[in-house]
Amino acid sequence: MKIYIDGKFYDKEDAKISVFDHGFLYGDGVFEGIRAYNGKIFGMDEHIDRIFASAQYIKLQIPMTKEEIKEALYKTLEANALKDAYVRLVVSRGVGDLGLDPRKCPKPTVIIIATYWGAMYGDLYSKGIKVITASTRRIPPQCLDVKAKTLNYLNNILAKIETFDVRADEALMLDVDGFVSEGTGDNIFVVKGGKILTPSAGSSMLLGITRKAVMDIAKNLNIEVEERKLTLLEVYNADETFMTGTAAEIIPIREVDGRKIKSCPGEITMKIIEEFKKIR
Ligand SMILES: Cc1ncc(COP(=O)(O)O)c(C=O)c1O
Numbered sequence: 001m002k003i004y005i006d007g008k009f010y011d012k013e014d015a016k017i018s019v020f021d022h023g024f025l026y027g028d029g030v031f032e033g034i035r036a037y038n039g040k041i042f043g044m045d046e047h048i049d050r051i052f053a054s055a056q057y058i059k060l061q062i063p064m065t066k067e068e069i070k071e072a073l074y075k076t077l078e079a080n081a082l083k084d085a086y087v088r089l090v091v092s093r094g095v096g097d098l099g100l101d102p103r104k105c106p107k108p109t110v111i112i113i114a115t116y117w118g119a120m121y122g123d124l125y126s127k128g129i130k131v132i133t134a135s136t137r138r139i140p141p142q143c144l145d146v147k148a149k150t151l152n153y154l155n156n157i158l159a160k161i162e163t164f165d166v167r168a169d170e171a172l173m174l175d176v177d178g179f180v181s182e183g184t185g186d187n188i189f190v191v192k193g194g195k196i197l198t199p200s201a202g203s204s205m206l207l208g209i210t211r212k213a214v215m216d217i218a219k220n221l222n223i224e225v226e227e228r229k230l231t232l233l234e235v236y237n238a239d240e241t242f243m244t245g246t247a248a249e250i251i252p253i254r255e256v257d258g259r260k261i262k263s264c265p266g267e268i269t270m271k272i273i274e275e276f277k278k279i280r
Pocket of ligand 1: 206
């Protein structure tokens, strides 16, 4: 396995960063989770635009151009002889001192890891996953805008931990007002009466690239998509519900908080999965 760090490739054992890197000390940095299918990176421009937007939000200057990053991503796939891969792009604040001050970190660290990662949920794509609502609420934009994909994922990790004792596959997070936000690493969709509903762009959630792809697919299939505030009652009473993300792709949900979902995998979910397989 060859890992890209600041323009050079290292074997996995030698791929190391300083303990003074603020990405490690403070979660100060940004990242992207990307998939390549058959040698082509899915949603390349969207991922690159999003990491630059996240970096701009935290006032971090990525030390490469968008084109240079794209090239480095493909070089990493090549170095690992991978055509189908999960690719992690990380840009951390870089090495500084023990204080918070990011001005003490003159050079951001750029890391790219590419690995084979098949279907994240294994055989559950035909059965659906069990979801619980986490008591941990999604961070509101007054505190930190989670539309920036930063290295600070403790909010999501706390929600994920809640799934362990109850043996759920994923946690659904609500915003501070109690409206449905997203999963710990995926967006949520509900199908009701032939129509697709999903939390609106203004919600406390990451604007997923898979979410956008699914919305485009639905529109091409002439299925109406409405973005608005969603409540748990609507999720429990969905005809179908599923989550989307780069790692999870499109995963049907069979149960939420002990409520069985009417249809899993539902007809519309299956149609969307079929179309997604064609474009990825
Ligand atoms: C919190 C969160 N929500 C949603 C998603 C799904 O986004 P995407 O489809 O761009 O992978 C991710 C994964 O990147 C995520 O970390």
